[in-house]
Amino acid sequence: xxxxxxxTESFAEFVAGLPLVDHHCHGVRTGTTTDADFELLATESDWxxxxxxxxxxxxxxxxxxxLCAPLLDLPRHCxxxxxxxxxxxxxDQEVSARLLAASGTEKxxxxxxxxxxxxxxxxxxxxxxxxxxxxxxxxxxLAESIAPDCTAAGFSSAFEDALERALEHAVGVKSIIAxxxxxxxxxAPPTNAEVxxxxxxxxxxxxxxxxxxxxxxxLLRHLLWRAVGFGKPIQLHVGFGDADIVLHxxxxxxxxxxxxxxxxxxxxxxxxxxxxxxxxxxxxxQLFPHVWMDxxxxxxxxxxxxxxxxxxxxxxxxMHKVLYxxxxxxxxxxxxxxxxxWRRAVARxxxxxxxxxxxxxxxxxxxxxxxxxxxxxxAYGLE
Ligand SMILES: [Zn+2]
Numbered sequence: 001x002x003x004x005x006x007x008t009e010s011f012a013e014f015v016a017g018l019p020l021v022d023h024h025c026h027g028v029r030t031g032t033t034t035d036a037d038f039e040l041l042a043t044e045s046d047w048x049x050x051x052x053x054x055x056x057x058x059x060x061x062x063x064x065x066x067l068c069a070p071l072l073d074l075p076r077h078c079x080x081x082x083x084x085x086x087x088x089x090x091x092d093q094e095v096s097a098r099l100l101a102a103s104g105t106e107k108x109x110x111x112x113x114x115x116x117x118x119x120x121x122x123x124x125x126x127x128x129x130x131x132x133x134x135x136x137x138x139x140x141x142l143a144e145s146i147a148p149d150c151t152a153a154g155f156s157s158a159f160e161d162a163l164e165r166a167l168e169h170a171v172g173v174k175s176i177i178a179x180x181x182x183x184x185x186x187x188a189p190p191t192n193a194e195v196x197x198x199x200x201x202x203x204x205x206x207x208x209x210x211x212x213x214x215x216x217x218x219l220l221r222h223l224l225w226r227a228v229g230f231g232k233p234i235q236l237h238v239g240f241g242d243a244d245i246v247l248h249x250x251x252x253x254x255x256x257x258x259x260x261x262x263x264x265x266x267x268x269x270x271x272x273x274x275x276x277x278x279x280x281x282x283x284x285x286q287l288f289p290h291v292w293m294d295x296x297x298x299x300x301x302x303x304x305x306x307x308x309x310x311x312x313x314x315x316x317x318x319m320h321k322v323l324y325x326x327x328x329x330x331x332x333x334x335x336x337x338x339x340x341x342w343r344r345a346v347a348r349x350x351x352x353x354x355x356x357x358x359x360x361x362x363x364x365x366x367x368x369x370x371x372x373x374x375x376x377x378x379a380y381g382l383e
Contacts, residue, residue: 011347011350011351011354011361011364011365011368012347012351014365014368015343015346015347015350015368015372016104016343016347017104018104018343018368018369018372018373019104019105019106019372019373020103020104020105020106020324020339020342020372020373021105021106021107021109021323021324021372021373021376021377021382022103022105022107022108022109022324022325022326022328022335022338022339023109023270023294023323023324023325023376023379023380024109024111024136024174024235024270024272024294024296024323024325024326024327025108025109025110025111025296025325025326025327025328025329025335025338026110026111026112026114026119026327026328026329026330027110027112027116027119027120027121027122027124027125027329027330028092028096028100028119028120028125028128028328028330028331028332028335029041029092029118029119029120029330029331030118030119030120030124031092031118032091032092033087033092033330033331035084036048038055038084038087038331039054039055041329041330041331041334042055042056042058042060042061042064042331042333042334043055043058043060043301044240044241044242044243044297044301045243046243046244047243054080056079056080056083058301058303059301059302059303059304059305059306060300060301060302060303060333060334060337061080061303062303062304063300063303063304063337063341064083064333064337065077065078065079065080065083066304067336067337067340067341068083068099068333068336068337069083071098071099071102071336072086072087072090072095072098073086074086093128095332096128096332097128097129098332099332099333099335099336100128100129100131100332100335100336101129101130102336102340103326103335103336103338103339103340104339104343105129105131105326105335105339106131106132106373107131107132107133107134107373107376107382108122108125108129108131108132108133108134109133109134109135109136109171109172109376109380110122110125110133110134110135110136111136111138111174111235112135112136112137112138113137113138113140113141113142113174114138114141114329115329116141118330119329119330122134122135134169134170134171134380134382135169135170135171136170136171136172136173136174136235137163137166137167137170137172137173137174138173138174138175138176139163139173139174139175139176139223139224139226139227140175140176140180140214140220140223142159142162142163142166142223143159143162143214143219143223144212144213144214145162146158146159146162147202147203147206147212147214148206148212150199150203151203152196152197152199152200152203153196153199155195155196155199155203156192156195156196156199156222156226159222159223159226160226163226163227163230164230167230167232170232171232171233171380171381171382172232172233172234172235172270172380173227173230173232173233173234173235174234174235174236174237174272175220175223175224175227175234175235175236175237176237177220177221177224177236177237178236178237178238178239178245178249178250179237179242179244179245180213180214180215180220181215181217181220181249182246182249182250182254183236183238183249183250183251183252183254183255184249184254185217185220185221185254185258186217186221187255187257187258187260187261188221188261189221189222189225190218190221190222190225194218195218195219195222197218198216198218198219198222199219201216202214202216202219227267228262228265228267229265231265231266231267232267232380233267233268233269233270233292233379233380234267234268234269234270235270235272236252236255236269236270236271236272237250237272237273238250238251238252238255238271238272238273238274238277238281238293239251239252239273239274239275239276239277239298240273240275240276240297240298240301241272241273241275241297241298241327250277251277251280252271252274252277252280252281252284253277253280253283253284255269255271255284256284259284259287259288259290259291262290263288263289263290266290267290268290268291268292268379269288269290269291269292270292270293270294270323270379271284271285271291271292271293271294272294272296272297272325272327273294273295273296273297273298273327274293274294274295274298274313275295275297275298275302275309276298278293278295278298278309278312278313279312279315279316281293281313281317282312282313282314282315282316282317282322283316283317285316285317285318285321285322286316286317286318286321291321292321292322292323292375292379293313293317293321293322293323294313294322294323294324294325295309295310295312295313295342296324296325296326296327296338297325297326297327299326299337299338299341299342299345300326300327300328300334300337300338300341303337303341306341306342306344306345307341307344307345307348307349309345310342310345310346310349311345311349314349319367319370319371320370320375320378321375322371322375323371323375323376323379324339324342324371324372324373324376325338326338326339326342342372346368346371346372347368350364350367350368351364
């Protein structure tokens with residue numbers, strides 16, 4: 001498979017064979033996946049489907065039975081019971097190897113900061129897939145990992161040191177300020193005095209038996225601004241993608257002032273998921289030279305309807321600012337469906353532009369290559 005393709009293959013074949021860089025995903029689950037595990041990993045909900053129902057009737061579950069079943073030697077649209085039975089027969093390792101190979105991913109950028117003990121590490125993912133892997137550091141997880149050894153006055157420099165060490169190998173960072181607060185935060189960096197006071201409150205709470213989970217807005221803003229200082233791309237969770245968000249506060253237009261404030265710093269802002277605010281993200285990606293976007297996560301979870309999302313992402317954002325990602329976590333089905341649904345959408349949308357004479361096929365191939373891998377390579381300085 002090469003990104004250039006061959007002169008004789010159709011545009012759809014070119015997109016189907018394009019090697020992808022998955023710029024936002026997590027590791028495959030380790031250990032044995034039970035049916036109950038599958039049901040929970042196959043949804044962004046934190047709770048199981050109501051009694052008598054199944055995630056296999058969600059848009060993603062429908063896509064799994066259409067796209068993944070044949071790769072496990074089952075007929076398309078097999079029942080949930082047959083799918084889970086076959087999955088168990090083959091075992092997690094074999095299912096993962098088959099589905100990840102069929103996704104056609106050449107490189108995974110892995111967020112290692114979420115439930116890290118339950119998923120494969122970047123070297124384990126590389127071994128499983130034969131693809132290259134690189135790491136994205138989650139800012140809040142890094143801060144939480146150093147908290148027990150910090151004093152209030154020492155927190156800021158300890159975090160700076162930890163981030164510098166992490167960025168010796170990681171290619172970017174991720175902020176989940178959207179989950180922990182919302183995107184409607186004060187876009188200015190907090191003062192040193194504010195950070196020390198906030199760290200004091202947080203650390204005292206931990207010492208008194210409180211949660212390590214960092215939700216203090218001053219500290220969340222501080223982590224973000226420290227990351228800006230290092231200049232590597234910052235992934236920001238936007239919109240759909242977790243049960244603990246307040247959705248309307250995860251609209252990326254709340255980030256407009258932060259985008260202004262960071263425009264000349266050299267940092268790149270990577271807006272993740274973006275659903276249902278894909279158009280808002282696209283507008284920011286057009287306006288600001290350092291704002292990028294993807295439709296990850298939402299593509300898998302909208303299954304048969306996912307083409308609409310990819311189409312919206314290509315309405316106003318430049319072709320050089322939209323990226324492919326699966327946002328897969330745990331289940332190999334999420335990597336496969338993310339990739340196949342994205343290929344289906346891009347082949348249809350750009351194929352239409354070619355058919356109607358809006359774009360030449362040479363440009364359409366160049367755009368597909370940018371969206372699928374080239375933009376990620378440029379944004380993160382890969383290869
Ligand atoms: Zn995500």
